[in-house]
Each structure stands twice: as C-alpha cells, then as structure tokens.
Amino acid sequence: MSKRKTPFDYIVHSVKEEGYLPVELIDRLPRHWRRVGTVGIIELHSSLLPWRKQIGQSYLAGLSELTTVMQKVGVTTAKIRTPGFEILAGDNNTVTLHKELGCKFWLDALKLTFSTGNHAERQRLIEITTEGEHIIDMFACVGNLSLPIGVHHPTVHIKGIEINPYAYSFLEKNIQINHLEARYKPILGDNKNKTPKNWADRVLMGYFDISSKQLEIALQALKQDQGGVIHTHGITTEKQPSSCREAINQLINNKFPHFQIESTNQRIIKSIAPGVNHYVDDICINHTDSA
Ligand SMILES: C[S@@+](CC[C@H](N)C(=O)[O-])C[C@H]1O[C@@H](n2cnc3c(N)ncnc32)[C@H](O)[C@@H]1O
Structure with a gap:
C-alpha cells in the first residue's frame, strides 16, 4: 500500500511542477512551519531567498487553512518585541484568531509576539496554578501566558500589564471573548510604575531583558506576608548561563528581609539556536516566619 501523501509532499510536487526552483535546492524546502491562527511562518535557507515569494505562494496553495505565509527574517526587537517577519504570499492583513488550550487569542501575527514554541509552558502554568491564586503578568502582550490560566481556573x-497600546487592544478583546472580564484586569502602561503591590501569589515575567528594577517590582507585587512564585524568563548560552536567581537573592538580602528563597527550578522552554535556549526560572519565595 502506498504511503499517504503529506501536505509537504504536495508542496514539493507543485514546486517541481512549476519548475521555478533549481532541483538541487528542493531538499532545502522547510518540512516544518509554525501556524498562528491562519498565518503560516516558515524559515528559509539563505540559498532559497531569491525564490522566496514563489515558495511562499507554493506553501499558501498547499496549506488550505492559511491566508498568509511569512518568513522569519530576524530576531524579535525593541522593548515592545516586534518580531522580524516578511510577508511572502497571501493577505497583508495578518490579524488572526489563534486557538490553543481552549483559549481564543486575537492578535496581529506580523507585529506582535506569540510564540507557538511556548505552548508547553502555557500548559505547565495551567497545571501548577492552584484555585484562588492572584496572578500578575508583568509582560502580558495579548494574554499569551496568563489568559489560559484564567480560562482553566475559575477562581x-x-x-496583566502591557506597555504597547496595539498589543493591549488585543488583550482587552481576548479578555472579553474568553469571558474573563470579572477576573482579569488589563492595565495599559509600563510595569515599572503600574504593577500592583502586595497582591500576588504568582508573578509572570515572560520577557528576556528583565531589569533589576523590574525584579524588585516583582518582589513588591508578591503578598508581603506570604511570598509566592516569580517566573523569570531568559536566554542561556554555554558561555552565558545567566539567570535572575542571583539578582533576586541579592534584592532579598538588601531590601526584603522578611523574604527568603525557598526553592528554585530552571527548565528549558525551547531551543532558539544551537547551544542557545529560552529558559524559565521558577523562584519560590516564602516569608521568613513561615520557615
Ligand atoms: C516578548 S513579549 C512576551 C509576551 C508573553 N509574556 C510571552 O512570554 O509569550 C513581551 C511583551 O512585554 C511588553 N513589555 C515590554 N516592556 C514592558 C514594560 N516595561 N511594561 C509592560 N509591558 C512591557 C511588550 O510590549 C510585549 O508585548
């Protein structure tokens, strides 16, 4: 019995039929792509770039669920984290509805960050959260990490604080369409001066350039008579195994004598490049009296 053809087989077939790509490059066509709503994201080998628009058309034609195909052209930049993408084929309107973990996320896939590679972390946050918790998401974007927790935990x-008004407009919309208005308060502005104090059991810091000031604000956000968990994100390389744990330890020693680190746990969320990983540290902090 012949093997069932995959969408990739059909894409390769149509690229060969159309004949625009030198045959020796066919093997370099990407076998995998990411999908955010109806927007497909491919990464192309540099040798394929002269034909990128035609390749984009071939993927668009082969993947019927897509309305746009983009390629990743660089790293996510600037404070508001604009991802580096180029539209190759399809609709220039990249506002799309992404469904994941029983949640609906409206977002502009061209202009805002939504990493499908963080799926397991979103799932894990649902699993480790307990009912009744108070959670602050200091880098909320469109609700990437915190909306699923609200959807799966009814109490x-x-x-969620977001500095970019464009991302914030989607956060507001997503809170509504997931029926979280009564339990999710969006806050527009800079977390350095908008983060509530003495309220949270858990603080999410899904951002790679966390400053010491922001770590201090996260410590202030925790319930001061109990403590809680701070989740810091970052990038590690073999040369730079950086981590916010030590910075939090120093802040506790200098400014939060009523707190102590109870435990820490680091896990890799995804590989970004060979030897370069996106990690999260779970830093559990308790009140010294509870020891
Ligand atoms: C890289 S995105 C990550 C979104 C989400 N936390 C995640 O991990 O998938 C970071 C978001 O934080 C926002 N941001 C950056 N600096 C901020 C600040 N000082 N206050 C509030 N939001 C900020 C950016 O606009 C962006 O939407």
Missing part, C-alpha cells in the same frame, strides 16, 4: 484573579 483565579489576574492583572
């Missing part, structure tokens, strides 16, 4: 309360 959790969340405050």
